[in-house]
Amino acid sequence: EGKFVTGRQIRERLEKEVEINVGLKVDFDSxxxxxxxxxxxxxxxxxxxxxxxxGYELQVSQPQVIIKEIDGEKVEPFEELTIDVPEEVSGTVIEKINKRRGIMTDMKQKDGNVRLLFEIPTRGLLGYRGQFIIDTRGEGILCSRVIGFKKYAGEIKKQEYGSMVSMMPGKALAFALWNLQERGVLYIAPGVEVYEGMVIGNVTKGDDLDVNPTKGKQLTNMRASGSDEAIRLVPALEVDIERGLEIMTDDDYLEITPKSVRLRKKLLTKTDRSKAGRR
Known part of the structure; x- marks a missing residue:
C-alpha cells in the first residue's frame, strides 16, 4: 500500500528528520x-x-520508557500527575492510577470536583490518556511534569484483556463479527480485508483468542418463520496511530500504511505463537 517501503528509504527519511527535529534521536546502528x-x-x-x-509504510513496536542504572541501582523517570475530575468518578481514576504504580500525595475537594496529585512512573502513563477520557466521560483534566529518576517501581500490568486474532485471511463478514462482538470490542467493520495474525479486536476477559472473522452464515434450502434475524453491529473502535500506540502489547506490531493503520502479532501463525510461549 505504501510508496516507500524499504529500510533504506525509511532510514534516509529519519536522517533528514533528525536534522530539523531537535527532540528526536535515532539509533542507526541497531x-x-x-x-x-x-x-x-x-x-x-x-x-x-x-x-x-x-507515503511511507512501516511497522513499529510498543513504545518503551528508557530505564537507567545509577550507582548499581535500576531507576526510571517519574512524573508528578495532576488530575481534576468530578467527584463521582474519582474512585475509578484512583483505582486505575494505583494499578499503574501511582502514589497519591494530595487530594482536595471543592464544589463537587476533586483535585488529585500523584507521583507515578512514566511507564504507568503510557497508554492511560485514552482510558482517562473514557473513565471521566471527557470531563476530566490531566497534566504531568517530569520530576526526575527514582527507584524502579516494578512490573506494571496495564491491560486486563487479551487480543482477538484472525486465524484466516479474507474479507471480514458481518455475520462473523456479529457473533464475535459479544466477546469484546472490535477494531474492524464488515468488508475489511484481514490476514492471519491480524488483531481485529480485544477480548473482555482472558488471554488472546484466535477467531475466524471471514466465516459466513450456513445456508440451507429450508426456511422457517422467524429464523432470519437482522444483524446489529456495535460501531467498531477505530484504530489510529495514537490509539494504536496506547492499546498495543509487547507482542504486537502497529502496521502503518498510507491507506490504513492495523495491529498485528509479531508472530503471525498460532503455531509460532504457541512455540514461543513454551520457551
Whole structure:
C-alpha cells in the first residue's frame, strides 16, 4: 500500500528528520530495525503520521520508557500527575492510577470536583490518556511534569484483556463479527480485508483468542418463520496511530500504511505463537 517501503528509504527519511527535529534521536546502528527516541507518545505519533501521509509504510513496536542504572541501582523517570475530575468518578481514576504504580500525595475537594496529585512512573502513563477520557466521560483534566529518576517501581500490568486474532485471511463478514462482538470490542467493520495474525479486536476477559472473522452464515434450502434475524453491529473502535500506540502489547506490531493503520502479532501463525510461549 505504501510508496516507500524499504529500510533504506525509511532510514534516509529519519536522517533528514533528525536534522530539523531537535527532540528526536535515532539509533542507526541497531541492525535491520531503527530505534527512535522521542519526547513521549504524542511526539512519536506526530512523526509517524507525517511519514504515513508522505507515503511511507512501516511497522513499529510498543513504545518503551528508557530505564537507567545509577550507582548499581535500576531507576526510571517519574512524573508528578495532576488530575481534576468530578467527584463521582474519582474512585475509578484512583483505582486505575494505583494499578499503574501511582502514589497519591494530595487530594482536595471543592464544589463537587476533586483535585488529585500523584507521583507515578512514566511507564504507568503510557497508554492511560485514552482510558482517562473514557473513565471521566471527557470531563476530566490531566497534566504531568517530569520530576526526575527514582527507584524502579516494578512490573506494571496495564491491560486486563487479551487480543482477538484472525486465524484466516479474507474479507471480514458481518455475520462473523456479529457473533464475535459479544466477546469484546472490535477494531474492524464488515468488508475489511484481514490476514492471519491480524488483531481485529480485544477480548473482555482472558488471554488472546484466535477467531475466524471471514466465516459466513450456513445456508440451507429450508426456511422457517422467524429464523432470519437482522444483524446489529456495535460501531467498531477505530484504530489510529495514537490509539494504536496506547492499546498495543509487547507482542504486537502497529502496521502503518498510507491507506490504513492495523495491529498485528509479531508472530503471525498460532503455531509460532504457541512455540514461543513454551520457551
Amino acid at each position: 541492525g535491520d530495525t531503527l530505534k527512535v527516541y522521542g519526547r513521549g507518545e504524542l511526539h512519536i505519533a506526530i512523526l509517524l503520521e507525517n511519514m504515513r501521509r508522505e
